[in-house]
Every structure is written in C-alpha cells, then in structure tokens.
Amino acid sequence: MGDTPVSETTGPTNMTDATGLATKNHAANGGLGAAAFTPAYYARKGGLWADFWTILHPPYTLWNLSFVAMGAALAPALDWRMLALMLTAFLAGTGVASHALDELNGRPLRTGFSDRALKLMALAALAVSLACALLSLLFVSVWIILLALLGALLVAAYSLEWFGGLLHTNLGFALSWGGYPVLVGYWAQTEALTPDALLLAAAATLMSLAQRELSTPARFLRRKANAGGATFATAEGVIQWDMPRLLNSYERPLRLLSWMAPALAAAMILAKLGL
Incomplete structure (x- = not known):
C-alpha cells in the first residue's frame, strides 16, 4: 500500500474532520473495521485449539517469559532447575491464568470458551504456578512463596481490574509484566536483588x-x-492511509519487538554458557 496523493478537492484535508474521513475511508476500505479484523493479529479461528492459541497471546507470553530468562541470565551462576520452574510458573500464571481472566472480563478475544471453562483454566494454571513455587523450596528460601502470592495477586488485580482498576494501566502493566518477571528470574537464582538487576527490570518496564x-x-x-x-496534508498533496495501513503502523513494530525480546534473552543465556 503506497502513499497515494489525492487532490484537496476529493476529501477532507483537516484531520479533525472525523465525519468526512470516516465516511470516505469506510467506502474506500469496503467497510473494513472491527467486524473485518480478528481481535488480535495472532488470533486464530477454527475450534478449541485455535481458541486456546488465541487466549495464550503467544507473542506476548513469549515476551514475558523472555524477561524471566533475562533476569536469570544476569545472575553470576545459572541454576537450570530454578529457571525451568520459574518459566513454567510464568507460562501458567501469565500466559494462561491472566489471559483467561482477561477474556472472562469482557470477552475481548471473542473466543468460544464458557465462563466456567475460563474460570477452571485460570484456577488450574494458578495451581501450577503455586506448585512450581512449592517445588522451588527445595532450592531457595520460603520467600519464593511470597513472590508467588504477589504474582497471583498481580494476575487477578490486573486482569479483573480490582482496586478500581489501579493496576490496569500502562504503568501497572509495565511493572507487572515487565519489571516483576525480571526481578523474580534474578532472585530465584541469587536470593538477592542488586543494582544491575534493578536496572534490567527498569529496562524491561520501559x-x-x-x-x-x-x-x-x-x-x-x-x-x-x-x-x-x-x-496527511503534504507539499505534494493529501496522503491517505486506510485502516489496514494505519493498523500496520502499530503492529509491525509490535511484531518486531516481540521477536527482539526472546532473541535478547537467548543471547544472554548463550553468553552465560560461554557460547
């Protein structure tokens, strides 16, 4: 989709002219809009497994797990058992439980799961996360249980908008889904928090x-x-972006960033191994 200059007489040049813009683009796009797009670029249709794939939010779940791995890789020594337990805990807690509760709260992904199925999915996933924390007691102190309970609280408070939606904000998301997994990943390896871990958590938050x-x-x-x-009014004339192009201007960077995070985590793990 290239930039297509059009005459100023063919449409509104004022970007605030919402009525004219919507009418013209609706016709130009053949009525493209919310009904024509899937609710997420990774959403799938076609039954139970497609719905589960969609509810898992694969790019964002992988992003979240990458932060856990980054925190672990920053530690002086890497305990693979703790890394595996923390990755499993976050996969269950964030990847499944949080997203199931989010779908329960308003059906943003329009999956076919019943309310009961979503609740059971969330409870089972949180149980897996807690089981990982209990197994971690074989290797670290009891503080891991408090971190697990904090994680469960963040999952429920964010997804169900508890406390008046206090955590359901951009900053609440960034701290819970960015900074927190880095700190847990690092603490699970060292049972301490150091300035470099805090700085990495800040980077993940950003x-x-x-x-x-x-x-x-x-x-x-x-x-x-x-x-x-x-x-857009330019010196050459008026340039219009239709809905797909406008959407792509946001989602292309998202797709690239969703691959950058696991690539960076993998690089840090390989560096830790001396490869």
Whole structure:
C-alpha cells in the first residue's frame, strides 16, 4: 500500500474532520473495521485449539517469559532447575491464568470458551504456578512463596481490574509484566536483588511501556473502530492511509519487538554458557 496523493478537492484535508474521513475511508476500505479484523493479529479461528492459541497471546507470553530468562541470565551462576520452574510458573500464571481472566472480563478475544471453562483454566494454571513455587523450596528460601502470592495477586488485580482498576494501566502493566518477571528470574537464582538487576527490570518496564503504547491503539482499531483512517496534508498533496495501513503502523513494530525480546534473552543465556 503506497502513499497515494489525492487532490484537496476529493476529501477532507483537516484531520479533525472525523465525519468526512470516516465516511470516505469506510467506502474506500469496503467497510473494513472491527467486524473485518480478528481481535488480535495472532488470533486464530477454527475450534478449541485455535481458541486456546488465541487466549495464550503467544507473542506476548513469549515476551514475558523472555524477561524471566533475562533476569536469570544476569545472575553470576545459572541454576537450570530454578529457571525451568520459574518459566513454567510464568507460562501458567501469565500466559494462561491472566489471559483467561482477561477474556472472562469482557470477552475481548471473542473466543468460544464458557465462563466456567475460563474460570477452571485460570484456577488450574494458578495451581501450577503455586506448585512450581512449592517445588522451588527445595532450592531457595520460603520467600519464593511470597513472590508467588504477589504474582497471583498481580494476575487477578490486573486482569479483573480490582482496586478500581489501579493496576490496569500502562504503568501497572509495565511493572507487572515487565519489571516483576525480571526481578523474580534474578532472585530465584541469587536470593538477592542488586543494582544491575534493578536496572534490567527498569529496562524491561520501559520496553513493556513501549509495547503498551503500540498495542493500545492497535486493539482499538481491531476491536472497536468500524471505519476510519488517517489523512496527511503534504507539499505534494493529501496522503491517505486506510485502516489496514494505519493498523500496520502499530503492529509491525509490535511484531518486531516481540521477536527482539526472546532473541535478547537467548543471547544472554548463550553468553552465560560461554557460547
């Protein structure tokens, strides 16, 4: 989709002219909008497993697990048993439980799971996370249980918007899904928190904020907007972006970032191994 200059007489040049813009783009896009897009770029249709894939949010779950691995890789020595337990705990807690509760709260992904199935899925996943914490007692102190309980609280408070939605904000997301997994990943290896771990957690928080700044408008376009686009007045004329191009301007960076996080985590693990 290239930039297509059009005459100023063919449409609104003022970007605040929402009525004209929506009408023209709705016609130009053949009615593209929330009904035409899947609720997420990774969403699948076709039955139970497609719904489970969708609810898992694979790119973002992998992103979250990458932060756990980064924290572990920063430690002076790497205990593979603790890394495996923490990755499993976050896969269950964040990847499954949190997203199941989020789907329960408003059905943003439009999956076919019943409310009962989503609740059972969340409870089972949280039980797996707690089991991982209990197994971790073989290797670390009882503080791991407190970290696990804090994680469960963050999952429920964010996804179900407890405390008046206090945590259901960009910063709440970034701290819970970015900084927290880095700190847990590091602490599980060292039973301590050091300045370098805190700095890495801050970097993960900033990366998660960037994710949120991109994903929020992308979700709006996919799930709520019925028509629209963008109009830019340039020296050469008026350039219009239709809905797919506007959506792509947010989602292409998201896709790239979702691969950057695991690549960085893998590089840190390989460096730890001396490879």
